[in-house]
Amino acid sequence: MKTLITGGAGFIGSHLAERLLDDGHEVIVLDNLSTGSIDNIAHLKRRPSFSYTIDSVTNEPLLAELIDRCDVVFHLAAAVGVKLIVEQPVHTIETNVHGTEVVLKHANKKKKLVFIASTSEVYGKSTDVPFREAADLVLGPSAKHRWAYACSKLIDEFLALAYWKEKKLPVVIVRLFNTVGPRQTGQYGMVLPTFVRQALAGQPITVFGDGTQSRSFTYVGDVVDALVRLAHDKRAIGEVFNIGNMGEVTIADLAARVKSMTGSCSPITYVPYDQAYEAGFEDMPRRVPDISKIREFVGYEPKLALDDIIRSVIEHMRAN
Ligand code: UDP
Secondary structure: OEEEEEOOOOHHHHHHHHHHHHOOOEEEEEEOOOOOOHHHOHHHOOOOOEEEEEOOOOOHHHHHHHHHOOOEEEEOOOOOOHHHHHHOHHHHHHHHHHHHHHHHHHHHHHOOEEEEEEEHHHHEOOOOOOEOOOOOOEOOOOOOOHHHHHHHHHHHHHHHHHHHHHHOOOEEEEEEOOEEOOOOOOOOOOHHHHHHHHHHHOOOEEEEOOOOOEEOOEEHHHHHHHHHHHHOOHHHOOOEEEEOOOOOEEHHHHHHHHHHHHOOOOOEEEEOHHHHOOOOOOOOOOOOEOOHHHHHHHOOOOOOOHHHHHHHHHHHHHHO
8 A cells, every 4th residue: 555644744743653553554745844753763764665755735736746656645734732822813814725635636636545644623512422423512712722633533534534424535534633653742732741851851731721631642653553454444424433542541640640659849830721721711621532432443442441552652752
């Protein structure tokens, strides 16, 4: 299989590239290094089936050529991270909507299979936990920038499904829940790498809000495995899938686990949301995926438990 990964120098993209190469596939990475890093793919550069181009998906002549050369496009290039989204809402909306628009447009010319990376954020404030793909989505008002991310990704979903319905472009939509593992940076606000970095540096571990909000974290290797399984199953075309792990942890508990597993003497401090993000910031109290659909389709089962995931992040950060 010849594959193109947009955002392939990012955290998830670089793990996907590695897995596809290990499976004997050809990988082309297109990344503008806005949040990705060349370090993430440095170890892949010498592999014969690997190539990369540092450029934006909005370079349409280049994008069209790269799509022509592959069988499957994994479109992971996006503006990610709650911090980035709150600070740069224009960039988030434009990147996520326009990027997907041009990927779908060019993939459609040769009817190449496209994976659209969406997000658990689209479930918004829904309390109907665990979240099922067919459930209603409950977003906050447009004056609160956080929701721009969910909305931009939802437009991507609608557009991809429209291409499938109207033009028979094969698309698969994946809603990724909190994905963690080695190489993820805390620079854009993600909680686990932030906590581990703080703990290793002996700095306060900053829990936002009262810490009772919970998340379900999935190991990046498990997410990548789900993507590969879906890419081999034609029944996935035109469908939306949650990819996640049902195990739930509160953020206060996560902070305590990181502190104990690093043996850190960092204090755990509580930061109000309006100081952490912006006034009126809305967080989700719980976010748990229902993974029965992907389980039924391709037998996906997340393998790594939370403590093993935390350990892998600690080891990676210590080594770097
Ligand atoms: N969070 C935190 N401290 C941090 C960064 C994040 O307590 O330094 C919290 C954040 O408010 C949210 C959870 O951890 O409740 C997960 O945040 P993240 O940005 O990783 O992902 P989200 O689920 O919000 O997309």
